[in-house]
Amino acid sequence: MSQPPPQEHRPGFDDADNVVLTKLAALLIPFILIYGFYVQVHGDFGPGGGFQAGVILASAYILYALVHGVRRAQRLLPRKITDVTAPLGVVIYAGVGVVTLLQGGHLLDYDVLDPQHTQHAQEWGMFLVEAGVGLTVASVMATIFNEIAEQ
Template sequence: MIRHHLILRVVTKLLIGPIMLFALYVQFHGDYSPGGGFQAGVIMAVAFIIYGVVFGLATVQQVLPPWLVHKLLALGVIIYAGTGFASLFLGYAYLDYGAFSPAHPEHGQHWGILAVELGVGITVTGVMVAVYYAFAARTPMLSDEDW
């Protein structure tokens, strides 16, 4: 690991936690305010991408291994689709969230939207980090000396 840029490394470590906390805020308040799964997924991915840019690809891959990123991609899709199939199995239309609380459909709407947005957030986080890993792992066309 390169041992220069001490201030950048310290500031990055200080910002990672608040960035992730803000991503969780956007995730779980997306049905009440602007935001939701997509925005939260991008914000969460940014935390890992910043960490990787500052500390290197190998270091961020120790924190979030590539095999786990691929599992996140599938998990998010399973949560999203599973929410729809659960409503089908309960006798409602696909992604009809009223199925989750037939006595109080507005409660079912709330739970269904949270589940779908969670699936979207997990998938987007996985996709963004996977794209970063793919680009960062590429061998450069020019060496540093050729610049």
């Protein structure tokens, strides 16, 4: 094992050792994640959608970081990934729009995605767009947290 370069130890950034918190977080985080995904996919039927889901998902990450330290959280979800996923979400969103354009419809005119079954087309279109939103929001929230935490 190569020794990591000696760094200034920052409590709360590099570690966390509170057993109660750790255990509680371990209990909570799965549920938060599931809830987040639920809100995400439920968005086209009821209250919910990408933005809320993104925030909930990101809150799971932030909770993990608060309990286990930012460095471990970042090992779990490196910044390289969030840096890519954040724009990727928007690309999905805008991409759907461009695809509808290319199919001959208006921007975000989902019907043209599957002209035979416009209902499905609407569902798919919205699902994709919301997925993009969720991805971006979650990544951006995590990025903001990291950005502030690192300082």
